[in-house]
Amino acid sequence: MTGSQTNPPQEPDRDTQGKSWGKVSGSTTVYLGIIVLLGFAPPFLSLINEPFYLDLLSRMLILGIAALSLNLILGYGGMISMGHAAYLGIGAYCVGIPAYYEIYNGFVHLALAIVLSGIFAFLSGIISLRTKGVYFIMITLAFTQMLYFTFVSLEEYGGDDGLVIELRSEFPGLFDTENNTNLYYCIYLTLLGSLLLVHRLIQAPFGRVIIGSKHNEERMRSLGYNTYRYRLVCYVISGILCGIAGVFLGNFTSFISPEMMDWTHSGELIFMIVIGGVNSLFGPLIGSMLFIFFEEWLSGITVYWHFIFGLMLIALVLFGKGGINGLITALFGERR
Amino acid sequence: MTNKESILLSTNGLVKSFGGVKAVNDISLSVADNTIHAIIGPNGAGKTTLISLLSGDLTPDKGTISFAQKDITKESVEQRAKQGLARSFQITSIILPMTLLENVMLSARGRERHAYQFWKPASQNKDIEEQAITVLQQVGLWDQRYKPASDISHGEQRQLELAMALAMQPRLLLLDEPMAGMGHAESEKITGLLGTISQDKAILLIEHDMDAVFQLADTISVLVSGSVIASDEPANIRSDPQVQSAYLGGNSC
Structure with a gap:
């Protein structure tokens, strides 16, 4: 080939290309600041003697991981799943059922959750990823409902009423999760790992294919990418990550029930992503924190808090394009 | 013939x-x-x-x-x-939010056996980047390579469309x-x-x-x-x- 060399291959500004690791933009600084503050939360809360807020933060971070995992397929991949609560349930039952048989080893719980979430995601993904749009939403919902009613029918494990977990997952020799601060740091570190994982995934060739398939599947296929398989792999990764969040949820609540997989919880995860900002790395975490904050605050004011919350959500969707991330980006600069 | x-x-x-x-x-x-x-x-x-x-x-x-x-x-x-077998589309079919370089790199990578690479940033593959840059120079879009594909003119999008087919070699x-x-x-x-x-x-x-x-x-x-x-x-x-x-x-x- 004889390409006409019109331009000397100099390097212009690279900032616009998103590979500038050294330079961190304003909004990323804000997010990293929040992450660092979250790391100092336990000593601060014990100083002001408000242990209840640690519970609140733990829940925020657990659902933050879940929302992050959903955003991987929903935001970056364009796969709007209405059944992600299934993985929270699977993860929680992977703590609860072994605990019922007095198996308290946390590594066993985690391994079970990873394997079973992966299998459920793989099997449901094989079928649901053949559909698009509203059909995909309905079929993911249907799979989760199947799982929900399966657990309702399992009388041995409490059926509808669920099961109390006597002891939390044990990580012998590492740390004691019965201590709330330890559990919090365990969740916190998992969150950091998950954020790093998703960040790398979407920058890597794999993530580029996922994003490309969201915007133009026909073209991606004509470039030689089997988009269905890439999506399936992404779906499984997302399910496993959410399953891990479920392990923490089970430990945190020390109680499991099919209600954890209720479709409204799948919807709440979508709310969190919309609040925080679809397509942003930190958005789902911020969204889950705000969601739980408002849930806690508004439900203290009135039992009709869902109504107020709904109005806020409508306002956000109408006027705040890009969620909180859009706002922070506008205020503190572009994150690319 | x-x-x-x-x-x-x-x-x-x-x-x-x-x-x-x-x-x-x-x-x-x-x-x-x-x-x-x-x-x-x-x-x-x-x-x-x-x-x-x-x-x-x-x-x-x-x-x-x-x-x-x-x-x-x-x-x-x-x-x-x-x-x-590479195709270009009559109705421009590009990935709008990605930069021109990312678009063409995506198509240069399509030829490889697979893209199940989960950790190393896509933009750090020098070999693929060079292939993409060569093609962008050929079609005359080199100096715009860091712009999102949505920000260039219709005619330039047509050139990008062709570049994506070419980059598949x-x-x-x-x-x-x-x-x-x-x-x-x-x-x-x-x-x-x-x-x-x-x-x-x-x-x-x-x-x-x-x-x-x-x-x-x-x-x-x-x-x-x-x-x-x-x-x-x-x-x-x-x-x-x-x-x-x-x-x-x-x-x-």
């Missing part, structure tokens, strides 16, 4: 109907290595349907397609792409009106580029720009209502009375 060995793509009796309409009716044609085979014909003649059948976006009702002496009629779009390019929507200067540039590319690649070209078609094509087939009414060298096509009445109609536009 060309000997059997150098024939890269051939179709035999391709038929595709939509409802009762035969969009493509019994088309048999071939494209040889290092040549340009142009398909011309009025709107609605079935040109894009033909390209979609060859690329695998549509499956034929009847007939077979063989590529490099292998029957690919049943193979998927991505399988065909991996074997060296295919054996056969299926180009669906690559010059449509480009300015005169770009058209001439791309015509020159296609001429250069065809020295070591086969091209199946659909184009309304008759200057470009007659300048570039080694063979021209005229498609009317889903059937090939003539297929010959450019000089013979130009003088064919049947073609003139059906399509060229006196003026060459």
Whole structure:
């Protein structure tokens, strides 16, 4: 080939290309600041003697991981799943059922959750990823409902009423999760790992294919990418990550029930992503924190808090394009 | 015209109907290595349907397609792409939020066995980046490579569309009106580029720009209502009375 060399291959500004690791933009600084503050939360809360807020933060971070995992397929991949609560349930039952048989080893719980979430995601993904749009939403919902009613029918494990977990997952020799601060740091570190994982995934060739398939599947296929398989792999990764969040949820609540997989919880995860900002790395975490904050605050004011919350959500969707991330980006600069 | 060995793509009796309409009716044609085979014909003649059948976006009702002496009629779009069949789209089909460089790198990587690479940033693959930059220089978009594809003009998006097909380094390019929507200067540039590319690649070209078609094509087939009414060298096509009445109609536009 004889390409006409019109331009000397100099390097212009690279900032616009998103590979500038050294330079961190304003909004990323804000997010990293929040992450660092979250790391100092336990000593601060014990100083002001408000242990209840640690519970609140733990829940925020657990659902933050879940929302992050959903955003991987929903935001970056364009796969709007209405059944992600299934993985929270699977993860929680992977703590609860072994605990019922007095198996308290946390590594066993985690391994079970990873394997079973992966299998459920793989099997449901094989079928649901053949559909698009509203059909995909309905079929993911249907799979989760199947799982929900399966657990309702399992009388041995409490059926509808669920099961109390006597002891939390044990990580012998590492740390004691019965201590709330330890559990919090365990969740916190998992969150950091998950954020790093998703960040790398979407920058890597794999993530580029996922994003490309969201915007133009026909073209991606004509470039030689089997988009269905890439999506399936992404779906499984997302399910496993959410399953891990479920392990923490089970430990945190020390109680499991099919209600954890209720479709409204799948919807709440979508709310969190919309609040925080679809397509942003930190958005789902911020969204889950705000969601739980408002849930806690508004439900203290009135039992009709869902109504107020709904109005806020409508306002956000109408006027705040890009969620909180859009706002922070506008205020503190572009994150690319 | 060309000997059997150098024939890269051939179709035999391709038929595709939509409802009762035969969009493509019994088309048999071939494209040889290092040549340009142009398909011309009025709107609605079935040109894009033909390209979609060859690329695998549509499956034929009847007939077979063989590529490099292998029957690919049943193979998927991505399988065909991996074997060296690249398509450009009549309606620009690019990934709008990504930069030009990312778009072209994505297509350069499509040729690789897989992209199940989960950790190292895509932008750090120097080899792929160099391939992409070479192609962007060829089509004249190099200096805009860090712009999102949504921010360039329509004509430039057409150039990017072509660049994405080129970056796959295919054996056969299926180009669906690559010059449509480009300015005169770009058209001439791309015509020159296609001429250069065809020295070591086969091209199946659909184009309304008759200057470009007659300048570039080694063979021209005229498609009317889903059937090939003539297929010959450019000089013979130009003088064919049947073609003139059906399509060229006196003026060459």
